[in-house]
Amino acid sequence: MPGTLADHQEACKTFLDQTKQLITLASAFLFAPAGFVALVKDTAALQQTDKIALFVVAEGVLILSVILGYVTIGTVAGTQNDGTYDVFRRATRCFSLGQFVSYVLGLLVFGVLALQFWFLGATGYPSTASGPGGQTAAPNTASLAVSAALSLPGPSNLGDLEAQLVAYHEFGGYDRDVRNVIEQAEAYVKQRAKSANKPAIVLDVDETALSNWTRITANNFAYFPAGPCDQLPKGPCGELAWEKSGQDTAIGPTLELFQAARALNVAVFFITGRDEVARKATEQNLNRVGFTGWVRLTMRPAGTATRSAADYKAPARKEIEDQGYTIIANVGDQPSDLQGGHSERAFLLPDPFYRIP
Numbered sequence: 001m002p003g004t005l006a007d008h009q010e011a012c013k014t015f016l017d018q019t020k021q022l023i024t025l026a027s028a029f030l031f032a033p034a035g036f037v038a039l040v041k042d043t044a045a046l047q048q049t050d051k052i053a054l055f056v057v058a059e060g061v062l063i064l065s066v067i068l069g070y071v072t073i074g075t076v077a078g079t080q081n082d083g084t085y086d087v088f089r090r091a092t093r094c095f096s097l098g099q100f101v102s103y104v105l106g107l108l109v110f111g112v113l114a115l116q117f118w119f120l121g122a123t124g125y126p127s128t129a130s131g132p133g134g135q136t137a138a139p140n141t142a143s144l145a146v147s148a149a150l151s152l153p154g155p156s157n158l159g160d161l162e163a164q165l166v167a168y169h170e171f172g173g174y175d176r177d178v179r180n181v182i183e184q185a186e187a188y189v190k191q192r193a194k195s196a197n198k199p200a201i202v203l204d205v206d207e208t209a210l211s212n213w214t215r216i217t218a219n220n221f222a223y224f225p226a227g228p229c230d231q232l233p234k235g236p237c238g239e240l241a242w243e244k245s246g247q248d249t250a251i252g253p254t255l256e257l258f259q260a261a262r263a264l265n266v267a268v269f270f271i272t273g274r275d276e277v278a279r280k281a282t283e284q285n286l287n288r289v290g291f292t293g294w295v296r297l298t299m300r301p302a303g304t305a306t307r308s309a310a311d312y313k314a315p316a317r318k319e320i321e322d323q324g325y326t327i328i329a330n331v332g333d334q335p336s337d338l339q340g341g342h343s344e345r346a347f348l349l350p351d352p353f354y355r356i357p
Contacts, residue, residue: 012085023069026062026103058109065102072096162221177350182253185329185347186260192328193264200325201261202317204332205272207351210248216353243278250289258291268294271316273309276302308357314340
């Protein structure tokens with residue numbers, strides 16, 4: 001080996017420093033795939049086998065890089081012990097090359113994983129649907145905006161979107177997001193209740209107080225205003241028949257908000273887009289699942305329609321104010337539930353399942 005002993009020692013020191021730096025980088029980057037998956041853990045994309053496989057591969061090769069780095073240091077230690085300081089021996093070169101290649105491969109696999117989550121629309125929502133209250137559905141602009149921003153070639157596949165919505169609802173994402181909003185509303189109600197004159201809150205019914213998830217999934221996110229609903233869990237399930245059946249379940253966090261408001265002597269009003277013909281069933285449904293002690297349920301007069309739910313709900317809130325109440329919080333799942341004012345604070349619950357203008 002050409003060079004002096006001092007040259008070999010310096011080369012050995014430089015080689016070991018670089019090897020240790022690569023070990024540090026690989027060790028630090030071990031958390032990147034796990035952190036990214038945690039960030040998008042409630043998206044349907046994570047339920048796809050190929051995404052999980054990429055995650056496992058990224059973690060595996062980064063761990064391998066760390067192990068090979070320590071083995072490389074071990075081979076050099078032997079030459080330090082015998083005084084040769086040889087970093088060019090076959091074993092050292094092979095393990096060092098393996099360490100570098102594993103690190104680069106880990107970065108590449110993680111990059112592919114990140115791109116698939118980001119560019120394949122793992123967080124998209126459906127572009128069309130309809131909902132209760134007799135309103136014609138409008139496009140869900142969230143999905144369209146994502147597509148435009150990422151320059152996708154066209155709309156996402158409808159079947160994939162439905163799968164993402166089911167995963168969002170069934171794997172905890174929806175419940176978590178609803179609770180986050182309701183906790184903010186409850187905190188404000190508790191803060192304001194004691195100082196407001198005749199405090200009141202207004203709650204929407206569908207996807208705010210009561211869940212239509214059984215009907216929604218039976219219809220595969222389609223909307224049937226009329227017709228029977230007698231083949232559950234299969235569809236079709238007509239909206240009016242479903243409402244009259246009184247089978248809706250309570251949305252837990254909203255029920256907790258309702259109970260907290262009543263404990264503070266805050267009056268609770270319901271304003272829904274449901275038709276007046278479903279009043280008896282809706283009142284019984286609300287009472288059955290725990291919403292008891294409310295002041296009034298305002299329903300749309302039979303056979304009427306407005307361009308927007310806000311055109312009907314905002315005047316209904318004004319009527320409550322005209323009776324001397326202070327509406328400290330208005331909670332709904334549609335922007336149109338909250339538009340038009342007549343409340344101190346408005347709280348929008350997540351609802352990617354349908355849009356009511």
